[in-house]
Amino acid sequence: MTADWIALDHAATTPLAPGVFEAMRPWLDNAVGNPASDHRAGRAARAAVEAARAAVARLVGAPADSLIWTSGATESINLAIKGALEFDGRAPAHVISSRIEHRATLDTLRWVAGQGHKVSLLSPDARGTISIEAVLAALTPATRLVSLMWVNNELGTCTDMPALAAALRARGVLLHVDAAQAAGWLPIDLETMPIDLLSLSAHKLGGPKGIGALYVCRRPRVRLSPLLHGGGQEQGMRSGTLATHQIVGFGAAATRRMAQREALAADVLRLRDQLAAQLQAGIPDLLRNSPVSGSPHILNVSVPGVDGESLRASLPDLLFSSGSACSSATREPSFVLRALGHDDPLADASLRLSLGEGSCDAEVQAGAAQIIAAATRLRDFAAGLPPPAVTGLDNLYGYSPAVWQRFCAADAVGSLAGEGVHAAKATSRADGAWLEIGVQITQERVVAARYRGVGCPVTLAAGQWFAEQITGADVSTLQRPWLLDVRNALEIAPEKSHCAVMVDDLARALWSTPP
Amino acid sequence: MPIYLDHNATTPLAPEVLEAMLPYLHGPYANASSLHRLGRASRDAIEAARAEVADLLGAQASQVIWTSGGTEANNLAIKGVMHQGGRLLYGATEHPAVMECAESLMAVPRTVVESIPVTAGGLIALDRLHAQLAQAPVTLVSVMAANNETGVIQDVAAIGRAVHEIPDALFHVDAVQAAGKLPVDVRQMGADLLTVSSHKLYGPKGVGALLRTAPVDLWPLHHGGAQEGGLRGGTENVAAIVGFGVAARLAQARLADRVAHLQALRDRLEAGLAAIPGLIRFAADSPRLPNTVQMALPGWAGETLLMALDRQGFCVSSGSACAIGHGAPSHVLVAMGVPDAVAIGAIRISLGAENTAEHVDRLLIALTALAQQGVRG
Incomplete structure (x- = not known):
């Protein structure tokens, strides 16, 4: 790829793997047919959907008929958790999960808790892992479901799922595994691993966005209440017209990944x-x-x-x-x-x-x-060391030109020492930002100002701007309020004005410090 | 090449739609929720599509909630509104995505679910609706703008007015079949919520939208992530959304041409069908979509007739393209009072933009021959 960017974000989404688009293309170009239709166009689409199901099933070592297509891992996770809890009435149950799950799980569990279920969220150990011992210790007689991610999406930490699955199966507790980040990386063999429910996403392993799958164990049979009611597709567990091209793309990506x-x-x-x-x-x-x-x-x-x-x-x-x-x-x-x-x-x-x-x-x-x-x-x-000026840096987040120019070329960074130097420091407790300024005052005039600090580009630019403004000025200028000026000069939006307020604090501190 | 006459089930992609999707399928890629540059480009494309879909329906972009399709949008509308219980009224001829969803709520505490009867012509019985509205407080009324099987067009604006005479009652319109085949204006319909699907109007499968025009307190179906204002978690299906946007724009720009084309083909088809002895056309005298004919041939079960036509290269449907109800008479026709024995013979022909007069003529020849077989058999 002759790109002007460096892609280090494959866990967020991947490009389509080689061959995947080519597999999808016929189903975009001239193929028409709803996989649920009984005519030849429908049957052709259905055959493609079923071939893809077998391919994705092979990637995780599952029988093809245990996979349900969904719109993505978020839907799979919602279906697994809510579906398992809602099947057979709404008796309150206990669910165990962790604080480091994906938001799809955490938000679903928050909702589930509001429905009267009890949810226990385990904290990870100092390395960011959830241990089997911690899960087993949290079990109660009311525990119906454990939901954990196999590979954490932010850290890459792994839970020992085969061992956890065996321990939970022995205790009759359902296990849902969010495998969005694990599939295609770790060996997964659902024939031998007693996992009840497992969520998958295509676009994390070279497939298209908008398609995922939920593995639902058939032996022993796991029963789910559907999230989407309608035409009864996917064994009644997930209604809605199947998106043939996306499913075919998932299948092609799974086949490719299986081999390599x-x-x-x-x-x-x-x-x-x-x-x-x-x-x-x-x-x-x-x-x-x-x-x-x-x-x-x-x-x-x-x-x-x-x-x-x-x-x-x-x-x-x-x-x-x-x-x-x-x-x-x-x-x-x-x-x-x-x-x-x-x-x-x-x-x-x-x-x-x-x-x-x-x-x-x-x-x-x-x-x-x-x-x-x-x-x-x-x-x-x-x-307080002069940072090298950078040129041509793309202002991706849309800072004002006055801010961006000072962030890219900050010539007033430094520290002053010696006779006649006054220093002041301001901190922002909320985000850990701080600015420190030193001014050299000779005969009631500021003859030099240098600043240093940590903060967002607006904060740093405000420090630079303040040093520019007071250099050469009469000391008395320090006693006036500066916030409005810095906001106007740097075109700071109201929601970012807290980033520049430290300039006011610095001026006040300098003025009140006796020479 | 088979002759595809099943456009109410799904439509082929318009070439312009595919063209617009390609860069998002195999070009620069990104997760639209990521902050980096590509994420922003995806976000801009998603927002442009939102405006295009809104335009088609007389809505504002901020009112569009993306979903995985019409089924999810209908489920989101109904379950999202009915989360606290209440009374739900839905048309007796609704699509399974509404009907099954409504029926799934019957077991929920503090929830009452009732269907609204239709006339023999498939139209919502307005007098019955008025009586149901007057009987007890109503939370939500869900009615489709046009029926997927018969093509019958409801007087949605009149229904909307009736619903809004009731304080706090909300109105949901399933416009999956109407959008792209009729002018759809969410304001004129008085709809608080409106469902639309991409793949019924020459866009890709796997994407749909729910319009929310009133400050309805919806509960999400898919929790997780802040996408769609927290109403619908999950990484956006960027390519499909972009395709939907283009399909919506084309549907609006070409509506008059498409309607004229479909109407002419259907008139030709119906003129031919009238010459086949004993052939029954359902809801023939009701206002109908310009592309839809539901009919039965004496002596033929719908599924058998579908297969016979399929062998000759015609793709038609025996009802809605769903996994349920195979072999059972259409609930739509049963609700219209059609006897089971007649309803079981129904097939649906739904024309599309790429169909021609020749397609229609060839179908008529095939049906005429099959009608004679049916009578003999």
């Missing part, structure tokens, strides 16, 4: 270790959140002492996630990283880098180099 899973996993593991080694060499205090024993495709790291927003703004050509893609829509720091004990600023300064088919050495090396350069530059801001 082990080789791909080995290759990606090598790349992941190379990426980790390069990052750790360039950022010695980098925190590696993903265990070495985790899934080969995910590497999660935190960069201490760096603002997450500034880090993301510095990396516009890198495709990665900060937390899971689903939580990026809401901009909350990752709950998985908070569960590991990271505070909000550190969780926010975390990168989930993920690899997949098509990842290569050059991409990994270039990606690591970009991250190291960005982190080093932001640490220059904090240390």
Whole structure:
């Protein structure tokens, strides 16, 4: 791919694997037919759907008739959890899951709890894993269902599912496994693993978006209440016209991955270790959140002492996630990283880098180099060392030109010392941001100003702007309010004005500090 | 090449739709919820499609909630509104996605579910609806704009007015069959919620939408993620959504041409059918979609006739394209008072944009011959 970006975000979504689009194309081009129709067009679509079902079933070692097509893993997870609990009436049950599940599971469980079921969310250990012992210790006589992800989407940590499945089957408790990140990476053989329900997604393994599957064990038979009622497709468990082209694409992706899973996993593991080694060499205090024993495709790291927003703004050509893609829509720091004990600023300064088919050495090396350069530059801001100016950086997040220009070329970063130097520091407790300014005052005039700090581009630009404004000015200017001016000058939106308020604090502190 | 006459089941993709989808299938890719550049490009494409679908239905973009199709949209509308219990009225000839969904609520505490009878012509019996509305408080009324089997078009605006005479009652319209074949204006219909599906109007399968025009407190079906304002979790099916947008734009731009084309073909078909002795056309005198004919040949069970036509290369349907109800008489015809023995013979012919007069003529020749066989048999 001759791309102008570096793709380290395969755990969010993958491009279609080679051959998948070609398999889908006939079902987009000239094929018409609803797989539920009885004429030849319908039968042809149905045959394609069933061939794909067999292909996806092979990837997880399941009989084909135990797979239900859904619109994706989110629907599969909703169907598994609500369907299992709602079947046979609505008697309150106990469900065990964990705090580091995907939002699809956590949001579903929140709803389930509102329906009167009791939900226990386990905390991970210090490495981010959920142990079998913790699950078994949480069991009560009322426990009907355990729902856990096999591979955590943010960290890549794995739960020992074969052992957990056997332990739960022996105790008569249902197990739902979210395998969206595990399928295609770990060996999965449902013929021998006593898993009751397992959710799959196509677009995490080279298939199209908009299609997923739920494995529903047939022996012993797991019964579900449907989420969608209607025409009775998918054995009555999931009504709705089947999207032939998407299903065929899922089948083609599963077939391809089945053949190359082990080789791909080995290759990606090598790349992941190379990426980790390069990052750790360039950022010695980098925190590696993903265990070495985790899934080969995910590497999660935190960069201490760096603002997450500034880090993301510095990396516009890198495709990665900060937390899971689903939580990026809401901009909350990752709950998985908070569960590991990271505070909000550190969780926010975390990168989930993920690899997949098509990842290569050059991409990994270039990606690591970009991250190291960005982190080093932001640490220059904090240390008061002049950060190198960057040119041509894409202003991906749409900061105002006045902010962006000062973020890219900050010539007032530094620290002053000696006679006549006044210093002040302002901090923002909420996000860990701070600004420090030193001013050299000679004969009631500010003759030099240098600042340093940690914060988002708006905060850093506000520091730069303030230093520019007061240099050469009369000391008395420090006593006026600055917030309105900085907001106007830097075109700061009201919802970001808290990022610049520290300028006011600095001016006030400088003025009130006796010379 | 078989002659495809089953457009109420699904339609082929318009070439322009496929063209628009291609970059999102095998070009730059992205998870639309990701913040990076490609994620933003996907998001822009999704929002453009939202405006196009809204335009087709006289709605605003912010009122469109993407779903995996018409079935999910209908389920979201009905279960999403009825989460606290209440009284639900639905037309007796609704699609299974409404009917089965409504019936699934019968077991739920504090929930009353009633069907609204239809006339012999398949139209909602307005006097009966008025009586049901007056009888007890109503939470939600769900009626389809046009029937998938008979093509019968309801006077949705009149029904909407009746519903809105009742305080707090909400009105859901299943416009899956109407959109693209009739002008659909959600305001004119008085619909608070309206369902539409992409693959019935030359868009891709796997995507649909629920329009929410009033501040209805909907409960999601799919929890997880903040997509669609928290109402519908899950990574967006970007390519399909983009295709749906283009299909909606084409449906609006070409509506008059399509209707004229379909109407002419159907008139030709019906003129020919009138010459086949004993042939029954259902809801023949009711306002109907310009593309739909439901009929029966004496001496033929619908499924057998479908298979006989299939062998000759014609794709028609014996009802809705669903997994249930095989061998049973259509619930739509039964609700219209058609005897089971007659209803069991029904087949549906639904014409589409790519059909020609020649297709119709060849079908008429085949049906005429089969009618004679049926009479002899």
